[in-house]
Amino acid sequence: MSELNVVSISEAQIPSEAFVARHLIDGSWQASADGATFERISPSHGSVVTLASKGSARDVDAAISAARLAFDKGRWSRTSGKERATLLLKVADLIDRERDRIALMETLESGKPISQAKAEIEGAADIWRYAASLARTLHGESYNSLGNDFLGLVLKEPIGVVSIITPWNFPFLIVTQKLPFALAAGCTAVIKPSEMTPATTVILGELLLEAGLPAGVVNIVLGCGDPVGAAMTTDKRVDMVTFTGSTAVGKAIVSAASGSLKKVSLELGGKNPQVIFPDADLDSAVDAVVFGVYFNAGECCNSGSRIIVHEDIAEEFTRRTVALSRQVPFGDPLDPSTKVGAIITPEHQNKIDRYVQEAAQSGASIELGGEALAVPGLKGQFYQPTVVSNVRSNMPIARDEVFGPVLSVLTFKTLDEAIELVNDADYGLSAGVWSENVHTCLEFARQAQAGTVWTNTWMDGFSELPFGGVKESGQGRELGKYGLEEFLEAKTVTMRIGRSRAPWVS
Template identity: 35%
Template sequence: MTERLGHFIAGETVPPSSGEYFPSTNPATLRVLYAAARGDAADIDRAVASSRDAFQSRAWRTLTPTKRGHLLRRLGDLIGENAEELALLESLDNGKLLREMRGQMNALPEYYYYYGGLADKIQGAQIPVAVPAILNYTQREPLGVVGTITPWNSPLTLTTSKIAPALAAGNTVVIKPSEHTSRTVLRLAELAVEAGFPAGVVNVVTGFGNEAGVPLVSHPALAKISFTGSTATGSRIAAEAAARFIGCTLELGGKSPNIVCDDANVTNAARGVVAGIFAAAGQTCIAGSRVFAHRAVYDELVERVTERACTIRIGDPLHSDTELGPLAFADQLAKVDSYVKLGAAEGATVRVGGARPDDLELPGYFYSPTVLTDLDNDIRDVREEIFGPVAAIMPFEHEDELVALANDTEYGLAAGVWTQNLARAHRLARRLDAGTVWVNTYRAMSPMSPRQGFKSSGVGIEHGIESMYEYTRLKSVWINTDEGPVDDPFVMRG
């Protein structure tokens, strides 16, 4: 019998109000892993009420920031102790390599340690106003109930980037994970209770976007929404948040340029291109999907990337020698394949890949690493986010031309630059419209380093101390210390 997973509300597993469940499938084997609760507005209402009650409870409101930090560090410890279990569950759920998930899970405690350390370091300030008898100071307060909606490509990492600063700031959270990857987020909520967080501080409702996500975003008791996903969905969420005057943090799509200059170490650059687009099967918002190579090194780079794409080991993500696992679900496979066919129809040359591998024993949603050339910056494969292992490689000649091409996109999430010229590195980092710029590396990140998407790639900041401010409100307090007669009541005090 297929295992059934309920929601996690008020510190315990509960069945869906409708009694309905939906299957989650292993994308490598196509076997059903479990059935998750199919959440709806009633479940969301129950979860938000639980988080609101927890936010107002003495157990949470009177907890000092230092003690909140202790709880976050304890949660980090528990994630580390259960890293192997979490890595396996996540790999089974979304098809990412087990060794990559191990790396993510082993790094994840650092996020909770970092924000645990920041919990008691968010301070206000005394303002030197004109009247000496008046004391004016500021303080930062938690917002209340924060709703988070997270995607399927890195469920725990992307959930953590939202809830760790939110909890450190004193908020409570309701999480709606992707319907494709429910299990590890539910496990995270269980570990939060084990760590000592009061019941209701962390709640999880599983289900589909239109059935559970929409009621969460529109819930009147929500103080903020934090979302990672598509730009189209993010736009709708931003409109809903604006209509109700609540905050939103949105990490959205990307079509990131990975730039190889004429003086680059081409061997390293080719490896960086492979890492930028073929790691995680290209299913990452920061994928370096648009590759610009100077004409002096273009042919060599294309050859190196194509040769490596031909030798990438595709297979079971649980095997230690596998380098490329499946796409996460059937619709994503169909989307990637349709884009490659569209590119070919628009004149692109498929140097390698462009189809499902035909020599695998597993029946899952696998797609071969694909390299496209002979294209320009105007075709859809170059302008739209594919979210799969498809690299579009284009030449350039001059720096001004490159900057114009790289910035000619609605997105502005990330960029990579490969050069040995220090002046050029700084110059391009300044000129590129991207919230993150890597030089001679790609996909590096840290909980300490803030990330922000420019243009259609998002609103707000994740990671770093800056993200803590995203989950607080600023209050200005004025105290008159003069006990004498009040001055003219019709004159504003300064």
């Protein structure tokens, strides 16, 4: 324990009163129809930080009714791209204004470091501005090549009412990867944030109203997957569901939505590999590996939770990774110097630990960590930075999404073997390669089964570039122009010019 970089309790003050979160339905803040509420206890400090309304099917029905009416009446869907863009830009400015407030609530509810939370909110504002640019440039197609008698048009129209269901690990950033694109397209929405992190989505609702969004265009219902998420998924008045979370829940959503054949977009789990070749810049690679596995305490779909290292450098690379891991500041997320904060719940921490202990019992070696981390002055749950070597590809720790600060180390001899290990997974969200040889990088990028491939870097993201997975990592894309296309339907308009059509019946 003394060999780790542990940040004790900071001098930052937790708010004396819990944040009160209510549903946003048809432009007004409302308590649950049955009066139910729930508390969110900070995973790092052990105190109640949010008191939220707990939604029921009645609340979902009211929210969907409001979104359906707003869409059908054209309160938002018939506005111009200029009007939509102007509002999205206002929201971005308001997010910047409220960055500290949003980041504090995100830190208290999720346990992530305050410095990281602030950076995420800053990035979210940029996404809103990018989506605004798409609203101004949205267009269809014309076909003037169908002969003298015809003109063809392809109109791009908003898909309709969208249910947006978001997770607890990046609550503000992930709703931002969905909502502004839906709004840029002209859709209306009902949002359900995770019951563990409802506050920042409620704050976003406040900013939307302040920016002048018409009533009913965006509605927020707080509560649990059952009944809130279930009702949002099955209601026939909903045209599309977009969900980020576990693969198991994603599969359940696809099944539930099949009754009405509504569109479903999913961003799910990952078991993301980084492959390190002997000619790589090892200093940069070690730093990226440490960042990739410990960022957000490993509670990240893009976590670089398994590395595949060439056997000639595996021992040295593992040793250097362990040494750098000891320097990463774990501890109080309210301290600006902290890089890794708390684990979201005690139950999740126990799950993380089971993977590590089972791997050790199966012959893997725990090079670092492998148990809970005590942080002086804090009551929450933390887990040590953990590196596990001698991992075989068939072990659960190498195949399942551990979702914690746990790195699995595998080895390879040839590029073909490395590719085989990369693709021998149910997931296909992201992958990385480290080599100074551009031919190696390009061959890897072509063969890796992943929605994103990073070469000589890890987890760099841009609003312009699409994000999403293949295989059991999901379907559909967020961000970029593809993120807008998810919320659009193509309508063909075939126009005959003049009266030259020959009679069918003469």
